[in-house]
Amino acid sequence: MKRTNSHTMAHIHTLSCGKVYEHLCDNLDSQLDSESCRRIKAHIKGCKNCSALLDSLKKTVTLYKVHPAPKLPGKCRQELFAVIKLSGGKKNTTR
Amino acid sequence: MKISPETLNDAALIAKVKNGDERAFTLLVKRYEQTVWGFAFKLCRNQEKAEESYQDTFINVYRKIGQFDSRSKFSTWLYTIVANNCLMKRRKRKLDSLLESLDVAPDMESEDVQKQLAGWDDSPIETMMNKELREQMDAAIQELPSDYRVVFVLRDLEDKTAEETATILKLSIPAVKSRLRRSRIFLRHKLHSLMTA
Numbered sequence: 001m002k003r004t005n006s007h008t009m010a011h012i013h014t015l016s017c018g019k020v021y022e023h024l025c026d027n028l029d030s031q032l033d034s035e036s037c038r039r040i041k042a043h044i045k046g047c048k049n050c051s052a053l054l055d056s057l058k059k060t061v062t063l064y065k066v067h068p069a070p071k072l073p074g075k076c077r078q079e080l081f082a083v084i085k086l087s088g089g090k091k092n093t094t095r
Numbered sequence: 096m097k098i099s100p101e102t103l104n105d106a107a108l109i110a111k112v113k114n115g116d117e118r119a120f121t122l123l124v125k126r127y128e129q130t131v132w133g134f135a136f137k138l139c140r141n142q143e144k145a146e147e148s149y150q151d152t153f154i155n156v157y158r159k160i161g162q163f164d165s166r167s168k169f170s171t172w173l174y175t176i177v178a179n180n181c182l183m184k185r186r187k188r189k190l191d192s193l194l195e196s197l198d199v200a201p202d203m204e205s206e207d208v209q210k211q212l213a214g215w216d217d218s219p220i221e222t223m224m225n226k227e228l229r230e231q232m233d234a235a236i237q238e239l240p241s242d243y244r245v246v247f248v249l250r251d252l253e254d255k256t257a258e259e260t261a262t263i264l265k266l267s268i269p270a271v272k273s274r275l276r277r278s279r280i281f282l283r284h285k286l287h288s289l290m291t292a
């Protein structure tokens with residue numbers, strides 16, 4: 001026998017993987033407690049495929065969150081004000 | 096009694112900038128430069144472009160502060176300016192159909208999809224963050240069209256709500272949601288080969 005697909009066993013009556021997939025990304029850590037949210041969470045809990053996908057999506061976001069960014073170089077602000085002065089200083093707003 | 100400008104709230108500070116107060120403008124730059132820099136860098140992952148965007152953004156603020164509606168949130172306006180700087184440089188449409196195809200759920204039973212779903216390495220993030228992965232992450236996010244990338248950065252990295260992201264980008268909330276979904280799935284697929292244990 002080929003591998004068993006946990007989602008076809010436990011949650012066939014609630015939701016399909018396809019339906020879950022459509023909502024999977026709306027809010028990865030949704031605290032929402034609507035009926036549809038509860039069904040999606042229940043499905044994910046019992047489905048190896050959907051939980052693997054959700055975990056990897058969360059991890060993707062985390063990786064980008066911790067992806068280092070350099071500090072703002074100190075020269076940037078000086079350069080900005082130099083450019084503004086060169087371009088005429090006083091601005092032309094409402095006068 | 097004299098109030099120190101440092102303690103002014105945004106609205107009061109901006110009112111001074113609108114009246115041509117140079118010192119108030121300097122304070123406004125200091126108050127928001129880390130936000131602008133962080134957002135700009137996350138959008139382009141490139142030091143030189145981020146510096147350019149920092150400068151362009153504040154020059155725009157300086158010139159257009161008169162147009163800023165003081166009833167709205169300043170940071171929202173600022174994010175819009177940075178995003179527009181980035182979006183102007185865009186127009187590579189060939190990935191769009193691929194991204195749209197990500198809306199369709201894959202057939203979970205197929206061999207290929209099973210391979211794509213194989214569990215990710217669960218070691219701690221810090222230990223996986225090596226040079227190869229960082230390069231792959233940079234390449235992947237840059238491959239994302241900028242009108243998608245900007246949604247991903249605002250929602251997931253800057254932690255903006257869907258509503259604020261929609262306001263910043265002048266998009267509908269469903270458009271924000273669908274771009275975010277597609278972006279996440281796209282990036283996840285791009286990192287997959289490096290992440291399976």
Ligand SMILES: [Zn+2]
Binds near residue numbers: 007016044047048050
């Ligand atoms: Zn499933």
